[in-house]
Amino acid sequence: DVKVTQSSRYLVKRTGEKVFLECVQDMDHENMFWYRQDPGLGLRLIYFSYDVKMKEKGDIPEGYSVSREKKERFSLILESASTNQTSMYLCASSDPGVMNTEAFFGQGTRLTVV
Amino acid sequence: QKEVEQNSGPLSVPEGAIASLNCTYSDRGSQSFFWYRQYSGKSPELIMSIYSNGDKEDGRFTAQLNKASQYVSLLIRDSQPSDSATYLCAVSFGNEKLTFGTGTRLTIIP
Numbered sequence: 001d002v003k004v005t006q007s008s009r010y011l012v013k014r015t016g017e018k019v020f021l022e023c024v025q026d027m028d029h030e031n032m033f034w035y036r037q038d039p040g041l042g043l044r045l046i047y048f049s050y051d052v053k054m055k056e057k058g059d060i061p062e063g064y065s066v067s068r069e070k071k072e073r074f075s076l077i078l079e080s081a082s083t084n085q086t087s088m089y090l091c092a093s094s095d096p097g098v099m100n101t102e103a104f105f106g107q108g109t110r111l112t113v114v
Numbered sequence: 115q116k117e118v119e120q121n122s123g124p125l126s127v128p129e130g131a132i133a134s135l136n137c138t139y140s141d142r143g144s145q146s147f148f149w150y151r152q153y154s155g156k157s158p159e160l161i162m163s164i165y166s167n168g169d170k171e172d173g174r175f176t177a178q179l180n181k182a183s184q185y186v187s188l189l190i191r192d193s194q195p196s197d198s199a200t201y202l203c204a205v206s207f208g209n210e211k212l213t214f215g216t217g218t219r220l221t222i223i224p
Contacts, residue, residue: 033211033212035214040122040216041216042202042214042215042216042217043158043202043214044214045211045212045213048211056211058211090157090158092212094212101146101163102148102160102163103148103160103204103212104160105157105158105159106157107156107157108156108157
């Protein structure tokens with residue numbers, strides 16, 4: 001059974017803290033993604049990685065960075081958390097192939113910044 | 115910027131009827147199209163993918179793609195209360211990132 005696992009379901013952090021969100025997949029997928037989901041705005045792509053140590057900015061990368069040192073792990077870093085980064089964060093992975101294939105999602109991390 | 119548009123709803127459909135969900139996209143070169151279902155508090159899960167013009171059926175679900183009109187739809191036949199969820203349309207060009215619409219909230223009324 002395919003699995004994308006995010007390290008925390010719920011997280012509460014203080015403004016200004018450095019926050020790490022971890023994601024691990026066991027499907028040997030090359031592509032990994034970080035999205036945030038907010039009411040009325042849908043899923044918005046923060047960063048995308050298509051290989052180890054490779055990353056590409058998504059639509060809303062400001063205030064975030066990522067790290068992919070191993071194929072199975074993709075970390076999202078909030079350099080200095082702010083209240084407007086309170087959101088649901090979703091990690092996903094996919095196998096690119098010739099055409100893009102199904103993205104599998106983790107269970108999500110609901111982050112609250114106070 | 116590549117865009118995906120969905121009617122946010124909410125869409126209410128009587129049990130047993132056909133639910134019709136629509137999605138338009140801005141990039142004419144888009145190649146892969148997906149419908150995800152998301153229950154409240156849960157992650158999105160794929161229910162249909164479609165790559166070629168025409169219809170694709172899987173059980174009670176039918177995805178329809180019209181690349182000339184840049185339009186993709188999802189039909190749910192014999193709607194059940196368990197179909198109540200938010201449905202997300204996603205589009206990608208080649209091997210690139212997936213772009214999602216804002217989702218349509220569907221409620222099936224018993």
